[in-house]
Amino acid sequence: MTKRVLMVGAGLSGAVIGRRLAEAGHALTIIDQRDHIAGNCHTDRDAETGVMVHVYGPHIFHTDDEEVWHYVNSFDRFMPYVNRVKTTSGGHVYLLPINLHTINQFFGKTLRPDEAKAFIQSLADETIGEPKTFEEQALKFVGRDLYEAFLKGYTVKQWGCQPDELPASILRRLPVRFNYDDNYFFHRFQGMPENGYTAMIGKILDHERIEVNLGRRFDRAEAEGFDHVFYSGPIDSYFGYEYGRLGYRTLDFEPFRYDGDYQGCAVMNYGDVDVPYTRITEHKHFSPWEKHEKSICYREYSRACGPDDIPYYPIRLSEEKALIAQYVDRARQEAGVTFVGRLGTYRYLDMDVTIREALDTASTYLASVSEGGKAMPAFCVEP
Known part of the structure; x- marks a missing residue:
């Protein structure tokens, strides 16, 4: 039996869940308040330099999950890239x-x-x-x-x-290695999509049973016309900030262009506290298989996230943990909605984990349908 499913958010979670459900014969409507797909993974060519820019800061794909690695490579070829x-x-x-x-x-x-x-x-x-x-x-x-x-x-x-x-x-891991390995990540599979993340996610969303609507805010009244809702927006926003706003850090980017090679690497951190930015990213180095004479860089600044800002990093100190616990309890009282992804579960997630959880969530939903409409949980992964 075909289900009508609403996905709020056209980022990785929404695209992967939506694709799996569409392939299983269900009808997906995906909405996103931004004017583009791919969420914070969004990439775009800079008109002046021709460089592929990570618009919301660098996203470097790394994983030990072989299934996830094969999954992303089925939608775009991942080129070798080591984060140094x-x-x-x-x-x-x-x-x-x-x-x-x-x-x-x-x-x-x-x-x-x-x-x-x-x-x-x-x-x-x-x-x-x-x-x-x-x-x-x-x-x-x-x-x-x-x-x-x-x-x-x-x-x-x-x-x-x-x-x-x-x-x-x-500070989860011992921050020191006693060899000359400067590969920032430990994972077996590392790379970048040849045509950028937005093109890759566009291919994931390219299915006859998926309808994508951009520049459209979610209204909870819309859920009534669907069999189920997957919500990848901020969980506190879903409930109208009933208990208050969850704490996030946000990022400001100061782009500048340079005729040549500005710093010779993709990422340069600045450890001195009197330097106001945390790092400079030079985006042409994220695509080392391309050649560009000119360059575009971002100075990156971190600050507290305001109501109109893009949330990046959940803070999750004691106050936020108490608040998310209230929202989790509230979410479990809802029927017909599952909260997914970084914002929906208020967790920092790498891209590979986001995709793994999305694949597993889709499988859980398909199993619930095949079992005669068994109720989906509010969370497939504990926040």
């Missing part, structure tokens, strides 16, 4: 993540891996037991010098508060 980040700190340029080259350069040494490991251990603050804050986590593992050079200033700018106010969980 640099950082400027104290007037010098270093490699990130902190690795053996960074350690030797920073301390003026020529340490081997085992020597470097012992050296960093000697710098670690052994008085800290179980780290409770970001700062304690950093000091326990890399010591004060590396923490202040590479982590403290950037974190203050990114989150708008001191590192001793942030939970240790934000």
Whole structure:
């Protein structure tokens, strides 16, 4: 039996769920308040330089999920791309993540891996037991010098508060490698879509049973004409901010163009707190298979997200956790709607995880239909 399904949001979650349901014979209406598809993954050619620009900041695809890797490659060819980040700190340029080259350069040494490991251990603050804050986590593992050079200033700018106010969980992994590997990610599969994310998502949405309406805000009254709604917008917005607004950080971008190669790499972080921006991204380096004489760069600034801003990073400190718990309880009282994606579940999600969850959510819905209309949960993944 064909179901009429409404998807709110034409980003990765909406496109992937919509495509799977359409292929299974259901009718999809997808709406998005923006005038383009692909959400924050949106890419577009800069008219002046010809460079493919990541309009809302860089999105680099990396995953260990082979099914997801094959899925995205079925809609566009992913070209080889390895994210090699640099950082400027104290007037010098270093490699990130902190690795053996960074350690030797920073301390003026020529340490081997085992020597470097012992050296960093000697710098670690052994008085800290179980780290409770970001700062304690950093000091326990890399010591004060590396923490202040590479982590403290950037974190203050990114989150708008001191590192001793942030939970240790934000610094999930040991931020140091004892070899010369400067690949920012560990995953087996890494790359960029040859024609950009917007073209890729456009192909995902290109199905006869999918209707896409852009520049259209969602009204909850619309849901009455559909068998089910998948909502990938902000969960607090769905409920009219009934309990208050969830906290996010947003980003401002200051574009500038350059005749030539501005910084020689895609991403240059700025660890010093007196530099107001967190990083500069040079977009032609995200497509190394293309050649461009001119360049377009973004200076990136982080700040608190206002009511009219684009939300990027959920804050999820104690106040926000209490608030999201209220919205989750409220969502579970709703029938006929499932909250998905970064904004719908108030979680920071990499693109591969977003796609994996979307594929699994679509499978859950199709199973519920085949089982005679078994009710879909408000969340297929716990927020």
